[in-house]
Amino acid sequence: MLRPKIPTMPTPTGRVTPPAVVEPTTVVQHTPTTPAPAAQVPSRPTVQLTPGTALALVGGGTAVVLVVGAVLVSMLLAVAITGASVAICALVIRSLINAETKRR
Helix, strand or coil: CCCCCCCCCCCCCCCCCCCCCCCCCCCCCCCCCCCCCCCCCCCCCCCCCCHHHHHHHHHHHHHHHHHHHHHHHHHHHHHHHHHHHHHHHHHHHHHHHHHHHHHC
16 A cells, blocks of 8 residues: 655765775784673663662652642633533523513
């Protein structure tokens, strides 16, 4: 169906310089007097949790949950209060309109 078009590499126009030639250098190897122990180096540093760090993480997570919960509850209350006030206004306006039509 839909296949992407792969752009083609444009051919250079004008004067093209040849690539620079790199001359290999000689490698001098020396043997160490004592062989180094083959230790495995971990690819990532290990994370160690101390009791203080774990307590800080739990406290921070609790604070975040409480703040987010308070914000969500306040938004829900704001929507509920707004809906109730709109409903009351609608009832008052309807009763005023009905009272006006009964007077005539």
